Amino acid sequence: MSTTSDKQQANPLREGLSTRTVPQACTVVIFGATGDLTMRKLIPALYNLAADGELPPQVAIVGFARRPKTDDEFRKEQEESTKKFSRQKVRDEIWDGFAQALFYHQSEFHDAAGYKSLAERLEKIDKERGTGGNRLFYLAVAPDQFEAILKNLKDAGLNEPRDGGWTRVIVEKPFGTDLATARELNAVVRKAFSENQTYRIDHFLGKETAQNILVLRFANAIFEPIWNGRYVDHIQITAAETLGVEGRAGYYEGAGALRDMVQNHLLQLLCLVAMEPPTDLGADSIRDEKVKIVRSLRRMSAEEITRNVVRGQYCDGAINGEPVPAYRSEKNVKPDSKTETFVALKVRVDDWRLADVPIYIRVGKRLPKSGTEISVHFKKAPAVLFNRESVSLDQNVLVIRIQPDEGISLRMQAKVPGTSFRIEPVKMDFHYGTSFGKASPEAYERLLLDAMSGDATLFARRDEVEEAWAFVDPIEEAWTAKEKQPGLFMYPAGSWGPEEADELLARDGRAWRRL
Amino acid sequence: MPAETFAPGIQVEIGKIDRELKKLWAEGGGAKTRASLINLAVYSEEPGSLPKNTKIISEITEDHACRAIVIGANPAAKENRVEAWINVHCHVSRAGSKQVCSEQLSFLLEGPSARLLPNIVFSQLDSDLPLVLWWQGEFSDPMDPQLWAWVDRVIYDSQTWRDFRAQMERVETAQAEAKQRIVLCDLNWTRLVQIRLALAQFFDHPSMQTRFDEIESVEIEFAPEFRSTALLLAGWLAAQLHWSDGKQANKSALAFRGRGEREIKVSLSEKAGEPLGRCAVRCGSVEFVVTHAKNADLLEVAAGDRGCRMPAGQNDVVRLMSEELMRGGPHRVYLRAMNCVREFL
Numbered sequence: 001m002s003t004t005s006d007k008q009q010a011n012p013l014r015e016g017l018s019t020r021t022v023p024q025a026c027t028v029v030i031f032g033a034t035g036d037l038t039m040r041k042l043i044p045a046l047y048n049l050a051a052d053g054e055l056p057p058q059v060a061i062v063g064f065a066r067r068p069k070t071d072d073e074f075r076k077e078q079e080e081s082t083k084k085f086s087r088q089k090v091r092d093e094i095w096d097g098f099a100q101a102l103f104y105h106q107s108e109f110h111d112a113a114g115y116k117s118l119a120e121r122l123e124k125i126d127k128e129r130g131t132g133g134n135r136l137f138y139l140a141v142a143p144d145q146f147e148a149i150l151k152n153l154k155d156a157g158l159n160e161p162r163d164g165g166w167t168r169v170i171v172e173k174p175f176g177t178d179l180a181t182a183r184e185l186n187a188v189v190r191k192a193f194s195e196n197q198t199y200r201i202d203h204f205l206g207k208e209t210a211q212n213i214l215v216l217r218f219a220n221a222i223f224e225p226i227w228n229g230r231y232v233d234h235i236q237i238t239a240a241e242t243l244g245v246e247g248r249a250g251y252y253e254g255a256g257a258l259r260d261m262v263q264n265h266l267l268q269l270l271c272l273v274a275m276e277p278p279t280d281l282g283a284d285s286i287r288d289e290k291v292k293i294v295r296s297l298r299r300m301s302a303e304e305i306t307r308n309v310v311r312g313q314y315c316d317g318a319i320n321g322e323p324v325p326a327y328r329s330e331k332n333v334k335p336d337s338k339t340e341t342f343v344a345l346k347v348r349v350d351d352w353r354l355a356d357v358p359i360y361i362r363v364g365k366r367l368p369k370s371g372t373e374i375s376v377h378f379k380k381a382p383a384v385l386f387n388r389e390s391v392s393l394d395q396n397v398l399v400i401r402i403q404p405d406e407g408i409s410l411r412m413q414a415k416v417p418g419t420s421f422r423i424e425p426v427k428m429d430f431h432y433g434t435s436f437g438k439a440s441p442e443a444y445e446r447l448l449l450d451a452m453s454g455d456a457t458l459f460a461r462r463d464e465v466e467e468a469w470a471f472v473d474p475i476e477e478a479w480t481a482k483e484k485q486p487g488l489f490m491y492p493a494g495s496w497g498p499e500e501a502d503e504l505l506a507r508d509g510r511a512w513r514r515l
Numbered sequence: 516m517p518a519e520t521f522a523p524g525i526q527v528e529i530g531k532i533d534r535e536l537k538k539l540w541a542e543g544g545g546a547k548t549r550a551s552l553i554n555l556a557v558y559s560e561e562p563g564s565l566p567k568n569t570k571i572i573s574e575i576t577e578d579h580a581c582r583a584i585v586i587g588a589n590p591a592a593k594e595n596r597v598e599a600w601i602n603v604h605c606h607v608s609r610a611g612s613k614q615v616c617s618e619q620l621s622f623l624l625e626g627p628s629a630r631l632l633p634n635i636v637f638s639q640l641d642s643d644l645p646l647v648l649w650w651q652g653e654f655s656d657p658m659d660p661q662l663w664a665w666v667d668r669v670i671y672d673s674q675t676w677r678d679f680r681a682q683m684e685r686v687e688t689a690q691a692e693a694k695q696r697i698v699l700c701d702l703n704w705t706r707l708v709q710i711r712l713a714l715a716q717f718f719d720h721p722s723m724q725t726r727f728d729e730i731e732s733v734e735i736e737f738a739p740e741f742r743s744t745a746l747l748l749a750g751w752l753a754a755q756l757h758w759s760d761g762k763q764a765n766k767s768a769l770a771f772r773g774r775g776e777r778e779i780k781v782s783l784s785e786k787a788g789e790p791l792g793r794c795a796v797r798c799g800s801v802e803f804v805v806t807h808a809k810n811a812d813l814l815e816v817a818a819g820d821r822g823c824r825m826p827a828g829q830n831d832v833v834r835l836m837s838e839e840l841m842r843g844g845p846h847r848v849y850l851r852a853m854n855c856v857r858e859f860l
Contacts, residue, residue, distance in 0.1 A: 010721055010724060011715060011719050011724060012727075012756060013711065013714060013718055013751075013752075013755050014715050014719070015755060016844060016846070016847065016848035016849075017708070017712055017715060019844075024719060025719065025720060052826065053709065053712055053713075053825045056716055056719060057716060057816060057823035057824075058821070093808075093811060093813060097823050097824045100823075128821075129821065132720045132722065164721070431548075431608070433608045433615075434550045434580065434608055434615045435550055435552055435580055436552075436578075
């Protein structure tokens with residue numbers, strides 16, 4: 001989020017050319033170079049940055065993985081997958097130059113000798129390409145590999161910045177499975193890298209609309225005065241997917257919707273929508289405000305969890321008219337699995353701004369539509385004048401659509417043309433895709449550039465992650481308690497979740513917004 | 516709706532434009548969405564400009580939804596003539612489900628009617644949206660202060676001007692009379708974006724910035740008629756690196772004074788090809804070179820024996836306009852660059 005206006009622009013030739021901090025030349029070392037994330041997201045993102053002229057030309061990329069492979073084989077493989085997954089067409093003349101910056105380093109993650117040879121190779125690359133000793137390590141591997149990789153990086157001295165350069169590490173989620181494991185993981189990372197070298201990636205924050213929440217709230221004078229309990233009735237945050245577990249059952253069985261989505265993505269969105277204005281756009285100023293929100297989330301007792309949290313799991317049903325099997329019938333899922341594929345929560349933020357404003361969060365798989373959005377429901381107009389008759393008017397609702405069809409809409413009341421005085425809700429709608437023809441960069445493009453620029457705004461800080469687990473852990477504990485365990489409610493695939501989720505709002509006189 | 520065409524569209528009476536536009540939309544059904552982020556007024560006195568600009572607008576609106584007000588004027592005509600057309604340019608949105616459409620209103624103003632320009636523009640503006648005036652060719656004298664008072668950004672291409680200083684004076688006078696901060700956007704400056712990026716990246720690493728004080732010479736190759744583009748590039752380096760005392764020995768040699776009274780030579784040479792074919796900055800033993808690759812929209816950038824490729828951008832008016840509309844900004848650097856070489860332009 002840091003802009004050139006709030007940071008000293010060291011290179012005078014950059015003035016006016018860019019409104020973001022400039023990424024610096026570096027070597028990006030990707031652990032897990034033959035994995036899905038690298039093939040589908042990371043290399044295509046780096047290629048797109050190169051094609052758009054955003055990537056410093058000296059950048060080198062070293063893939064680190066176990067399988068034996070030559071540089072050329074690695075380049076060929078990455079070319080094929082980039083052609084498949086890149087957001088823009090791969091141009092041979094650009095790829096040829098980009099491919100020369102791709103290298104492959106074969107080693108087991110726990111083999112110290114592999115890191116020694118990596119260090120030598122990085123030095124050679126530094127000299128050949130002029131990366132200035134800057135290194136960005138990307139851990140695109142399962143968390144159980146982190147410890148071996150980080151320890152070996154440290155033992156090989158690769159964690160230390162050198163020659164006036166910098167060393168950073170990007171850690172992919174999940175950041176632990178509960179508070180204890182998150183702390184362990186953070187401790188493991190901290191042994192090798194300090195907090196300001198650590199970038200915990202949450203790709204939701206790289207999405208254009210997520211970044212736009214702060215612009216909407218703090219660049220428009222009309223919203224801030226009414227963004228509080230006096231005018232806001234409640235807030236809903238929804239992340240709905242039509243997809244099931246899609247081959248991720250092994251991971252999902254151990255995670256569930258609460259850990260997979262709520263602890264990270266949805267709480268991040270909640271922070272953006274609930275936080276106070278930061279003092280400036282610096283990474284820590286924004287993250288300081290966000291962490292205050294996570295800390296202010298009211299912790300729930302076991303009884304409150306039963307009342308305010310609904311978990312569900314999909315059974316047989318249909319998506320887009322096609323029958324789909326129940327979660328328990330998916331491959332690698334236990335037939336008696338209690339993993340939740342749906343969660344609905346009512347949470348409270350105990351701060352002055354939103355103390356009286358309930359925030360309802362729901363996330364689910366196999367729902368009828370895919371979409372992620374935040375809706376701010378304002379209080380109704382007073383029961384005088386137009387609102388006086390038996391017909392109750394709808395609320396004004398401001399909707400921030402994160403995906404798909406990113407945009408913002410505002411529902412308001414209008415008179416229906418005619419001689420009678422009928423009032424109906426109408427919608428003012430802004431679509432990014434309609435107003436701005438240019439496609440937004442992929443979240444990973446933005447986040448990789450930020451990491452190269454040293455801008456950690458869109459990355460989760462250690463305390464944010466741990467506080468989020470501290471909020472989520474009691475819910476998980478209640479669900480696995482031996483006594484008074486809250487129920488797991490079934491819902492047919494293709495429905496909007498269990499009825500209990502509707503009741504969660506109905507008993508407050510509210511209803512989920514129709515997506 | 517009519518099929519997309521580069522004719523200016525359906526001819527309408529000026530007083531009925533709103534009504535005819537409503538009819539046009541009513542025929543379209545719900546699958547089309549009108550979008551507009553700016554009012555883009557395009558003014559040209561070139562004969563036959565309306566179809567040419569209609570084609571350009573149809574391409575620009577792929578990336579920049581706007582209300583386009585396209586004016587073809589011939590103030591020298593003896594006969595008085597005012598005609599109007601309406602048109603829409605539709606493109607499938609990125610989501611793929613809807614067509615996003617921009618309106619184009621076209622006017623032909625001949626004879627004394629050409630003086631109606633401000634009135635025509637004012638009456639057709641989409642409310643609350645900024646007004647961007649793209650003035651093609653030379654500015655007329657005097658310029659209408661009434662019109663300028665409404666303009667937020669004025670776009671022109673100084674590369675086409677015969678007398679840069681006289682034209683710039685007119686723009687600056689109009690700007691002052693309008694008492695409004697109009698952002699001056701020169702497509703000749705936009706032409707330099709990619710080469711500026713390519714040169715700037717050489718000096719991104721903090722350790723490279725000491726090299727600024729070692730710059731001895733700059734060589735710029737430009738295509739015929741693009742000397743002004745090359746001068747703006749030289750002006751940019753001079754302004755940003757605080758070189759002073761610009762002097763012109765002859766048309767192909769400039770000299771500036773850098774820190775410590777060091778002389779920096781800038782040589783300009785004409786060579787057929789891309790507007791800017793090559794720029795080399797020599798700093799002691801190292802030469803930083805940016806060369807436009809042959810028959811490709813790529814720049815080859817090289818520092819010593821290290822090289823790579825970067826996007827070059829394209830020198831066609833649609834790409835330049837799209838780039839300009841996308842980048843926005845106050846263009847303070849342009850003004851500084853231009854002022855550094857104004858006397859040589």
